[in-house]
Every structure is written in structure tokens, then in C-alpha cells.
Ligand SMILES: Nc1ncnc2c1ncn2[C@@H]1O[C@H](COP(=O)(O)OP(=O)(O)OP(=O)(O)O)[C@@H](O)[C@H]1O
């Protein structure tokens with residue numbers, strides 16, 4: 447739905463910010479862009495809404511060249527959240543949210559309903575916050591307003607350039623959860639820039655790792671971590687902290703073979719020695735099957751870290767648990783796999799355990 451074909455950007459001073467960039471972002475996908483400072487992430491984002499024009503190549507949205515769009519319509523259709531949220535200081539929260547819907551000539555009541563709906567979605571009670579001015583909000587609240595303002599007029603595409611980097615870890619985590627929930631509810635195409643590999647893996651359906659104006663690897667978080675293309679990818683990912691803090695979806699070794707559908711279960715089409723997660727034929731998670739017996743389960747969320755995953759296993763009766771991104775089953779993890787993962791990440795030097 448967003449397609450870059452042979453895109454290059456050289457700024458007037460000669461800086462080659464983007465060199466031969468080719469990428470397709472699918473409809474409804476959340477793609478995280480990550481890479482060292484100055485590698486061209488913001489330039490890439492700004493080319494999508496034509497704040498920056500490519501020096502060569504084309505960008506298409508829904509198969510139509512960006513140059514053939516009316517620039518205002520294009521921008522109304524693309525929500526843009528910046529690192530430093532620039533709310534209009536003299537306007538209330540409600541007025542800030544209403545800016546683009548008003549330009550689109552929505553009816554007053556419709557705008558008000560939309561503002562309320564969005565505020566509730568991010569846990570800000572409209573009766574308290576609608577009439578506040580930006581100066582009366584905390585940093586995290588202002589950031590939330592920035593996000594929902596970008597969403598207000600129902601854009602097809604959302605561009606988010608390090609939207610949470612100025613926030614403390616708790617607000618940041620809260621907003622990450624919000625944005626994931628929003629993404630599941632509203633299915634926007636989102637391009638999300640971050641410096642933080644944990645944020646990139648927790649949020650992205652795919653991660654696009656850039657360096658010096660080029661794409662180094664575009665893959666799902668698991669693939670990027672398990673099959674890094676080169677030493678740059680490895681060292682970038684290698685900055686990850688302790689293995690206990692790694693998101694559990696990275697250690698999900700089995701994505702298909704431990705999943706069993708109801709039909710196959712009833713037909714006896716499985717290995718009784720193996721543990722499975724049983725799903726209905728349309729993919730709903732039901733329970734675990736171990737030695738042919740059904741067991742209750744708890745579902746892990748993909749962004750839980752390994753420590754949290756171990757705690758879930760402590761409470762659960764099964765030795766295999768499903769890992770879901772929102773409502774979608776993305777894989778399974780067994781106690782054994784977690785042990786192997788931790789053992790492989792742990793070294794013993796002179797009798798001392800190091801990570
Ligand atoms: N208007 C401009 N004129 C000249 N050079 C620019 C301009 N904007 C950006 N650059 C240069 O282009 C390169 C890419 O910049 P860009 O802002 O896209 O990087 P970034 O990946 O977003 O970095 P950061 O992580 O620090 O935000 C950098 O070398 C930057 O100095």
C-alpha cells in the first residue's frame with residue numbers, strides 16, 4: 447500500500463540521506479523503522495507525506511504516484527506524530543483534536559463524538575480533559591493527545607517519529623500498549639520510528655533496520671533476531687539487555703508445528719508424545735494438549751519478557767503456552783524452549799555465571 451521504488455534523497459548541501467530505498471509496507475501493517483542517528487529515518491517518513499521530495503525514484507500509495515495526489519488530501523489522509531508533540535498551546539484538547547476533521551468539514555457533533563471516543567480509547571476521561579489547555583497536561587497526556595489528534599480524521603496511514611522517546615518508561619509502556627490496542631481495533635497502516643530495539647520488536651509486525659541511508663534487513667522481529675543478515679544487524683540487536691528482558695516472541699521457536707486444530711485433534715492427526723496448543727478451525731486459542739489430554743492454559747502476550755513468561759509458566763498447569771499478539775496466535779513456547787534459550791545465553795566463566 448506504501449511502496450518505495452528506487453528512492454534517493456540528496457539534500458541541497460550534498461548530504462546523501464537516502465540511497466536506493468525499496469520497500470513495500472502492507473495495508474494494515476505496523477512497520478518499525480530503526481537505525482542509528484542520521485541513517486535517514488525521518489527523511490523516509492517525511493517523503494511519505496511530501497514534507498521532503500525524493501531526488502530520484504517514486505513513492506506510491508495504493509498504486510498511485512504521490513506526485514499525482516492533491517497535496518492537501520494526501521496530508522489529511524496521513525496522520526503524523528512527531529517526537530516533540532506540537533499541540534496548539536492556545537487551543538483546548540478538544541480543539542486540538544478537531545483541527546483536521548474541521549478542515550475536512552465534518553459536522554460539529556460528529557467531531558465531538560469522535561474526540562470523546564478517541565480520548566476514552568487512550569484512557570483520558572473526556573469530561574476532565576476536553577477543556578484543558580496543553581499546558582495543563584502531563585508529558586504523557588500531551589503525547590496521547592498528539593496521537594489521537596493524528597488519528598482524529600480517520601487517516602489511512604499513521605506516521606510516528608519517535609513519538610514516545612521523551613517519556614519516562616512507565617508512560618512509554620502505557621502508550622505502547624495503547625497504540626497496539628488501537629492498531630488492532632482500527633487496522634491502520636503505521637510506520638513507527640524508534641531508536642529502541644525493544645520498542646521496535648514489541649510493536650512491529652516487521653522491522654526495517656537502516657544504516658547510512660540504506661535498508662540492511664526487513665523482517666519479522668523473530669527473524670531479525672534469529673537470522674541476522676550480517677554483523678551490523680547482530681551488533682545492533684546485540685545491544686539488547688539481559689536475556690531475561692528479551693521479549694518472549696523472540697524465543698518462540700515453534701510457530702506452526704505445535705499448533706493443532708480441533709479437526710485434526712478429533713481425527714487423531716497428531717503425535718501423542720508432543721505437546722500442542724489446540725485451536726478452533728478458525729484459529730481461536732482453546733487449550734493445551736499434552737499426552738492427548740486437554741489442559742487449561744494462560745495466554746502470553748508477545749511483548750512479555752522472558753522473566754514474565756517464566757512467571758506465567760509457574761501459574762499455568764501446561765508445559766506449552768500460546769503466544770498472542772493481540773487476539774492473534776503467533777506461536778507457542780514450551781518450558782523446555784525457554785530453558786534452552788536461557789542456557790544458550792548464559793556463560794559460566796571461572797565458576798561465575800555471566801550473561
Ligand atoms: N534539511 C536537511 N538538509 C541537509 N541535510 C539534512 C537535512 N535533514 C536531514 N539531513 C541529513 O540527512 C541525514 C539523515 O537525517 P534524518 O533526519 O533522516 O536521520 P534520522 O535517521 O531521522 O536520525 P535521528 O535518529 O537522529 O532522528 C543526516 O545526515 C542529516 O544530517
Ligand SMILES: [Mg+2]
Pocket residue numbers: 487488489607
Ligand atoms: Mg529522526
